[in-house]
Amino acid sequence: MAVKRQPLLRKIVLHVALLPFLVFALFPFYHMTLTSLKTDRELYDRGAVPLLIREGPTLEHYKKLVWETAFLTWTKNSLLVTGIATFASVVIGTIAAYALARLKFPGVGPFGTGIFVTYLVPTSLLFLPLAQVVHWIGLADSKWALVVTYPTFLVPFCTWLLMGYFRTVPREVEECAMVDGATRLQALARIVLPMAVPGLVCAVLFAFTLSWNEFIYALTFLSSSEEITASVGVTQELIRGDIYFWGSLMAGAVLGSVPIVILYVFFLDYYVSGLTAGAVK
């Protein structure tokens, strides 16, 4: 299908319309990055211009963060926990969503609604009894506790999201394939999943980010410096009483997001643009 040629004016208008969104999204990040690169003297100077670096950028905050704290260990923990929890949640969510969207079996209705009810008790309350459960399983002060508990808030949403996307795949397509001799599993893998890729990408994105940002479970289930995740570690190390080490805190924010965004952009782009280029009939 040919892409309609867009008049240049329309394109420019579109980009101008995007500008406020980009400024809104980017400005705080720009400010945080600047803060992480300013020397302490300029940072705490009331008369300084907040939007520019006048006295020369410095990498001292990054150096302090990376070399003088266990930041690399914490980031490694975060990546490990988030990666595994995301993968597990999306897999569990996918098969549950397929079952709820396509298959008829007793209890499908209540189950579908039931799993969403788990969201109504916020994690800021659930963490207390969950800490007990974690202790019973023997995973206290271990990052595996997070791998096991994160899916509790990731799976329900992934399931529901993917249900929505699976429903947009017309039944006939699958039924054709099965008439041709494919099993349900094959139909799922080769027909439905590829068509629901935008939904899958969304689910992965969502699960990854929620795990990455999670704070209270990481704080309460873990204690040792070798086990904690990045957000907990950074706030613990760099906020001492009423003293905030702003430069390094913002360095933590930058380092904790830029690599992820780069990964996302390529991942997202690869799948989503692949689909818009050659639309499915």
Next chain:
Amino acid sequence: MERSSRRDFLATTALTGLAGILATGIPPARGQQREISYLCWNNFAPASDRKLAAIGQRFTKDTGIKIKIDHIAHAQQAAKYASEVQSQAGHDLVEMRMHFPWLYETQLVDVSDVVADLERQYGKALSSAYETAQVKGVWRAVPQYHLFFVATYREDLFKKASLKIPDTWEELYTVGKELKKMGHPVGIPISQNYDSISTAGPVLWSLGGMEIDRDGKTVRINSPATEQMIEWYKKMYRDCMEPEVLSWTDSSNNDSIAAGKAGWIHNPVSAYLTARNRKMVTADGINHHRSLAGPAGRHETDVPRHIGIWKFSKNVEPAKEWIRYLLGKREVYDEYIMSGDAFLLPVYDRLQDHPVLKTDPKFAALKAEGVQFHCYGWPAPPSDKVQRITNEFILPNMIAKAVTGTPTKEAVAWAEKEMKRIISE
């Protein structure tokens, strides 16, 4: 054939994986090696944390007890302690800040024996330690050290304008007016944070007022002293401070004086230390003076920190040994205090004039002669309800209402109603 072997393989792998996961949570057989864990706060002075770790290693060498020290920010302590209590597992020793021993009374081991030994050596613990760590006659945590609020001011500005160093809260108003005219207003927060209560408390106490009476039940906020305090705050807000104090958090007053804006703040010595350690221009001009007084005496807010032992701990005796090692040996205690840059000072009578105060002339005022130290909620014992009143920031909110337009009597009546409701729950 192929299918079954693949199934077996999957099953074995799964089981091994599961066993591996569970095994990491099961402690290995320990035999002779005793092991304890200590959760304390992330000290404002990182050097102090390092010193603590070093002392911990020496402790292991000397006694054979392994100790693991973890740190946590004080904002996160409530959540962490609650989850340790809920799961009845976690660390053996925990920091008990301020009046926490009252909150966790039923979960803390009786450490009166350890405290008795320390008092024999160092003299009685300070009154604020008694008020907070001794619950109904039983010591639930061992007083370790304390940090307290002190008047922090820009000495250079005072000298330049020939201002007299205030000795009472009234004199602060006189001086404050001049400071604001010079562009260096007074900075006392009136917002939902603990620094606000740390100033409102002493002002109220120095006027003879109180929130709840000694019996822990009678609400005494509705009194002439309270109204006087509110009038004082109103004129301070109007003539000596700027509206930004309504948005301040615990670090805002530090930042303000370090950045050269505020001329006078009320804060522990951390404000000066931050300016000094960040090599800021203002550091040379900052100094401290003795806490201010009022008609009913010179009162000040104290933040004692103690060490408690959870009842669920299986290593109570080794834990006590650690406390005795850290605090009971004079050299070790001194060493620990010296690493804290005078932010944390000993809480025992005979150790009050500590060498650490001589490391910087600006610490002179920390000797705090004639100052009575109390924790939040004094004179009521810090029971659950009194702590709830503190945590709901009723006192600062009452003042905030008054300075932003609510008539004094109405604000006081509101506070009284809220406090009575909490007491009667």
Next chain:
Amino acid sequence: MAVGSLRVGPVAGRRGLRVRELLDHERFLGPAFVTPALLLIALLVAYPFCMAVYFALSNAFIGRPSQFVGLRNFIALWESDSFRQTFQNAFVFTGIAVLFKLVLGMALALLLNEQLWFKRLIRGTVLLPWVIPTALSTLGWWWMFNSLYSVVNWTGINLGLMDPPGPNWLGQKYYAMAAVIAVNVWRGLPFFAITILAGLVSIPRELYEAAEADGAGAPARFWHVTLPLLKPVLAIVVLFSTIFTFSDFNIVYVLTHGGPINSTHLFATLSRQVGLESGQIGQGAAISLYLFPVLAVVVWVQLNFVRRQQY
């Protein structure tokens, strides 16, 4: 119309065929597929969930034995000024924030769906707020609103939009609420935009072409083609965002601690203050769960609506 090609696997032995038949049987496959999710929830959510509800219905206090007291916590809370204020705050906060996120998210998704220059850069930028670790981005915003160093005020004053010293963002009643809503919208917008975008991308182009052939302009196409097809996605996203926004904690805790004078307290922050910091877990749980029955009904209604959207 068939899509792609399917290679049918070689016919396996007799045992294989039976297993395959079994796997094809809906009655078996269905439950098998939902079992992992079910197990996860039964083992790790059921007990904490019930415990949390029990806390709300008891006089639980940290470390002390508790007794069931029924709805007493819920009733007693209503007498508290801070709670009543919180209740109002929560609705204001959630209502305005979700509305902004929905409208702006939809607009952004429509823009992102076009053929753009610098597509990767733009998508990356848009995603940034969602990806920055929440604990740290909120601190960054506090630094931006900080009365001493506020870059927001500095920019406003220099652009001539504000008179010095600029609004006291976190210290004045309505400004503080505006500030926390702004941060919530900033953080949640990418989520709406990307999810709606994924929904937009799945809408077959023929429908647009057919509508255009029928003479429908862009607004009409949006109303009659885009919106109806996006409804399931929108419903899920709005529902989910509403629940999450209601229970937001970090933004208010870091920026205002619930102030000034309780004007930005939300259920989660008040619950922390009463439950964790003061030890009264029972009341704290009741605060967190105050809207539980209402939300449960809303969830049930919404999800039934979504489920009925069959293709």
